[in-house]
Amino acid sequence: MTPGVCLSVTLLLSMWATAKCEQLPDGAFQTVCHDRFLMQAVDLSFAGEDHRFEAVDETGMHPVTKENEAQCGYSVSAVPLLGLMLYRAYYFSCHTENKDDKIEVTCESNFMEVSVRSDVACPTGTRRDDWDAVTQTAYASATSDWQVMFQRVGEEPTPMSLDEAHELRYEFLLTDGRLVFRAPYGQPHSFYTEVNGVPVETIHATLFSRQNWVVLMVDLVAACSMDVGSYDDSGYMMWRTPEVLHPSMSGLHETQFNIGINSEPVEPTVAEERGYIVEKDHGTVRISIPYNTEGGYRKSLVSGDLYEVYFFDLYLEQVSLAEDHMDTRLRFRKTLTTPLLPRPVFTENKTVPEERVFTVYLGDVPDDVALVAVHLNGQAFTVPFMNALGHTITKVIHPNNTHGYTLKVSMEDPVIRQQFSKEDGAMQHTLEINYTLTVLPEYEPFYHLASVMAFTDVSPPVFDAVCTESGISFKLDRRPFDYLWEITIGSDLLTSELADQHGYIMSTDSNSLLLEVPLFSHGFKSTEATLKGFFGTFEITMRDPETSEVQSSSVKTCPFSTTELIMCSTDGRLTVVADLSLAMPNGGNPTRTNLRDKYCGPKETDGTRALFSFPLNSCGSTVKLGKEYVTYENEIFFSKKLRALKNPADPINNIDRVTVQCTYPLSGLFRLFSVYKFESDLAGVGRILHSLLSTEGLRSPTMEPTSVTHSPVHTTRRTRRPVSMRPGYQPPAKYIKVSSFLKNLPKKGKLDIWNEVNIKSLFSFNP
Known part of the structure; x- marks a missing residue:
C-alpha cells in the first residue's frame, strides 16, 4: 500500500460559526448576523431589475453573479411573498475573513460544502478496496501541486488540477489548518441515490498532492437529502x-x-x-x-x-x-x-330588524388584504365612504394579525330593495353586497359576496301637522313602502286635482308631501266655538287600496281667533257668533237679543257680540227648498221696543237685520226634518247676512273665504210664510231619505209633486 495521509469528511446540510458583520447603510437595506451566515435584505421595489451584489475585501470589489454565487458560498434569492431580495454570505464564502475554524458540514439551498481540520484521522468507514484503487491512481499521477479526482460508481476517476476544477465551478479553499470544499447542486460529477425512500444527492472528491515520497490525500464526500417537504x-x-x-x-x-x-x-x-x-x-x-x-x-x-x-x-x-x-x-x-x-373571509349578519339598520360584519381579513370598494345592490361605493348619510363602514383591528369591517346601511336608504310580502304581512328588505378586496402590495383584487334580508312590520304613513294663521299645514316624509296605502280626505283620494278643487295647496317630490289646508275648506271641521275663538280640526286618512278600509289617520286640531263665525254641523246644529254693533239701539245690550223664538237667547255675549247655538229644527227656523239644496234660516232680534227707541220713524228697515242661514245639499241628507234626528253626509255652508252692510256670505274669523265649495242656493218660488208649529207637534213623516224618495217620483213635476205632497206637513212649520 502506498504510504500517505488520509482525511475524509462527509458533507451534509449545515451552517458554520460566527461571521463578521460590518455596519451597512440604513434605508432599503436590512442586515442581520446569524450564527452561520450574514444576511442582507433589500426591498424589491428598491432593488429593481438591474440589482446586483458585490463582495468587498482588502483586494477590492468582487461581483456576485449567477455563475459564481453557489461556487463562492453566496445565496441570492428573490422572495416576492415578502417583497424582498435576500443575500446570504456564508462563513467560508469567498472574500470572507474567518477565525476559530471548527469541523463543519453543510447543505445549503444552492450548494453543498464541507470543511475539515488537517489533524482529523482517516475515517474507519472508508471501504478498503475503493481506497486502494484511488490511492494507486493518486500515487501514479501525483505532483507537488494539489489535484482532485471525482468518484462515481462504475467510472474510472480522472485527476484534474484545482484550476480545472475551479473552471467546473468547484471551489477548494485552504486556510490555516482547514480545507473547505464547495460544489453547487447538479454538478456533472454528482449522482443521485435513494436511501430509505428519500432522494439523496452525493458528490465524492479526493484531493491529493505529492510531498517528496509522501502522497497527502483528503477524501471528501458530500451527501444531502433532496426531500422537498x-x-x-x-x-x-x-x-x-x-x-x-x-x-x-x-x-x-x-x-x-x-x-x-x-x-x-x-x-x-x-x-x-x-x-x-x-x-x-x-x-x-x-x-x-x-x-x-x-x-x-x-x-x-x-x-x-x-x-x-x-x-x-x-x-x-x-x-x-x-x-x-x-x-x-x-x-x-x-x-x-x-x-x-x-383563506376564506366570512360575513356575519348582525342586523337587529327593530333598529331598521342592516349591520353586516366582514371578518377574518388578513393584514396584507385591504377593502377598497363595496357594491350595494349594484351601486359602487369606494372605501372609506365619503359624505354617506345612510351607510357607514368601520375597520375593526384584532390582535391575531387580522382585521374586519362593520358595514351599516339604513333600511330606509334608497339603495335598499324593498318589497311588501302579503304572506308575511311585513316589508322585506334586501341588501346584496359585493366586497372588493385587494392583496398588498401587488394590489391583486378578489371579491366576496354576501346577501342579507330582514322583515320589518310596516305601518301606515303619519303626517306631521302644524297650526298656521290661515289653517293647518301637513307634512309627510315619504318612505319607500308608503305606496301600500291610499291617502284620502274623507272618502276622496288625495290628488292634485282634488287639491285644486277644494282649495288645498299641495306640493310633493320624491322625499316629502306638503299639504296646506285653509280654514273652512272642504273637510275642515270647527268645534267648541266661544266668543274668544274656536277649534278647527282636519283629518287625513290612510286606506287599504283593495278594501278601502281606513287603516289610520292623521288628525290635527288648532285654536283660532274669531270676530264672526257660523258653523252648520252634520247633526243639524247651527252655531253662530255675530257682531251686533249695527243692530243695537243706543245703550243696547247683546244679552237682550234673541232668535225668532223669543225664548232662544244667546249662550254667551260681550260688548258687541253674541253666540247662539241651537238645533236647526228649533227657535223659529224656516226651511227653504231648492232643486239641489235645502236652506235653514233664522234671525237675531232686539225687542221691538228697543228698535223703536233707536229710530221711531222707521223702527224696522233702518236697523241692521242679522240673518243666519245653513244650506245643505239634498243628495247628502239621509233623514230630513225629523224632530228626533238630523243626518247629513256633509256639514252645511253657513251665512251671516247684515242688511245694513249688504254683506252676504260667511265671515271668516281670520280671513275672507278663498272659495265657495257648493253651488249657490236656489230657493223655491213659494212665498208662503211658514207657520210656527206648536210645541210637541210631530210631523207625519219622520225619517225620509230625500235622494231615494226623489228617485221614485214621476219624472215630470218631481219638485212640484214633492212640494204639494209634503210642503204642508214638512215645511210649513218652524222645526
Whole structure:
C-alpha cells in the first residue's frame, strides 16, 4: 500500500460559526448576523431589475453573479411573498475573513460544502478496496501541486488540477489548518441515490498532492437529502432525511438532534412548546413543524379566490459521535412552503330588524388584504365612504394579525330593495353586497359576496301637522313602502286635482308631501266655538287600496281667533257668533237679543257680540227648498221696543237685520226634518247676512273665504210664510231619505209633486 495521509469528511446540510458583520447603510437595506451566515435584505421595489451584489475585501470589489454565487458560498434569492431580495454570505464564502475554524458540514439551498481540520484521522468507514484503487491512481499521477479526482460508481476517476476544477465551478479553499470544499447542486460529477425512500444527492472528491515520497490525500464526500417537504391535513409541514446518508457515516453513533427556525436552534423545551416533532423510523429522520409556527412567514395570494401560503427556514443540526470520539455536525437548512391553502373571509349578519339598520360584519381579513370598494345592490361605493348619510363602514383591528369591517346601511336608504310580502304581512328588505378586496402590495383584487334580508312590520304613513294663521299645514316624509296605502280626505283620494278643487295647496317630490289646508275648506271641521275663538280640526286618512278600509289617520286640531263665525254641523246644529254693533239701539245690550223664538237667547255675549247655538229644527227656523239644496234660516232680534227707541220713524228697515242661514245639499241628507234626528253626509255652508252692510256670505274669523265649495242656493218660488208649529207637534213623516224618495217620483213635476205632497206637513212649520 502506498504510504500517505488520509482525511475524509462527509458533507451534509449545515451552517458554520460566527461571521463578521460590518455596519451597512440604513434605508432599503436590512442586515442581520446569524450564527452561520450574514444576511442582507433589500426591498424589491428598491432593488429593481438591474440589482446586483458585490463582495468587498482588502483586494477590492468582487461581483456576485449567477455563475459564481453557489461556487463562492453566496445565496441570492428573490422572495416576492415578502417583497424582498435576500443575500446570504456564508462563513467560508469567498472574500470572507474567518477565525476559530471548527469541523463543519453543510447543505445549503444552492450548494453543498464541507470543511475539515488537517489533524482529523482517516475515517474507519472508508471501504478498503475503493481506497486502494484511488490511492494507486493518486500515487501514479501525483505532483507537488494539489489535484482532485471525482468518484462515481462504475467510472474510472480522472485527476484534474484545482484550476480545472475551479473552471467546473468547484471551489477548494485552504486556510490555516482547514480545507473547505464547495460544489453547487447538479454538478456533472454528482449522482443521485435513494436511501430509505428519500432522494439523496452525493458528490465524492479526493484531493491529493505529492510531498517528496509522501502522497497527502483528503477524501471528501458530500451527501444531502433532496426531500422537498410535504404538508398534511393536520397542519404540519414535514421534511425527511436518512439518518445515514452515505456508507462512510455508518460508524457514527450516539446521534443528537437540535431543531429550530431560520438558522437558529431553540431549546428542547421551547421546541416542544411550539409543537416541533423529531421522529426516527427505520433509519429515516422525519421532522414535523406546525405550518404557522412562530418565526415563519405568511402571504396572501389570489387564484380566483383568496388563498395563503406559509413558509419558513427549517434548521436541523445532527451531532454524531464517531468511534474515535470525534463529533460530526451535520447542519441542514431547508425552506419549506405549504401549498396554497384556502383563506376564506366570512360575513356575519348582525342586523337587529327593530333598529331598521342592516349591520353586516366582514371578518377574518388578513393584514396584507385591504377593502377598497363595496357594491350595494349594484351601486359602487369606494372605501372609506365619503359624505354617506345612510351607510357607514368601520375597520375593526384584532390582535391575531387580522382585521374586519362593520358595514351599516339604513333600511330606509334608497339603495335598499324593498318589497311588501302579503304572506308575511311585513316589508322585506334586501341588501346584496359585493366586497372588493385587494392583496398588498401587488394590489391583486378578489371579491366576496354576501346577501342579507330582514322583515320589518310596516305601518301606515303619519303626517306631521302644524297650526298656521290661515289653517293647518301637513307634512309627510315619504318612505319607500308608503305606496301600500291610499291617502284620502274623507272618502276622496288625495290628488292634485282634488287639491285644486277644494282649495288645498299641495306640493310633493320624491322625499316629502306638503299639504296646506285653509280654514273652512272642504273637510275642515270647527268645534267648541266661544266668543274668544274656536277649534278647527282636519283629518287625513290612510286606506287599504283593495278594501278601502281606513287603516289610520292623521288628525290635527288648532285654536283660532274669531270676530264672526257660523258653523252648520252634520247633526243639524247651527252655531253662530255675530257682531251686533249695527243692530243695537243706543245703550243696547247683546244679552237682550234673541232668535225668532223669543225664548232662544244667546249662550254667551260681550260688548258687541253674541253666540247662539241651537238645533236647526228649533227657535223659529224656516226651511227653504231648492232643486239641489235645502236652506235653514233664522234671525237675531232686539225687542221691538228697543228698535223703536233707536229710530221711531222707521223702527224696522233702518236697523241692521242679522240673518243666519245653513244650506245643505239634498243628495247628502239621509233623514230630513225629523224632530228626533238630523243626518247629513256633509256639514252645511253657513251665512251671516247684515242688511245694513249688504254683506252676504260667511265671515271668516281670520280671513275672507278663498272659495265657495257648493253651488249657490236656489230657493223655491213659494212665498208662503211658514207657520210656527206648536210645541210637541210631530210631523207625519219622520225619517225620509230625500235622494231615494226623489228617485221614485214621476219624472215630470218631481219638485212640484214633492212640494204639494209634503210642503204642508214638512215645511210649513218652524222645526
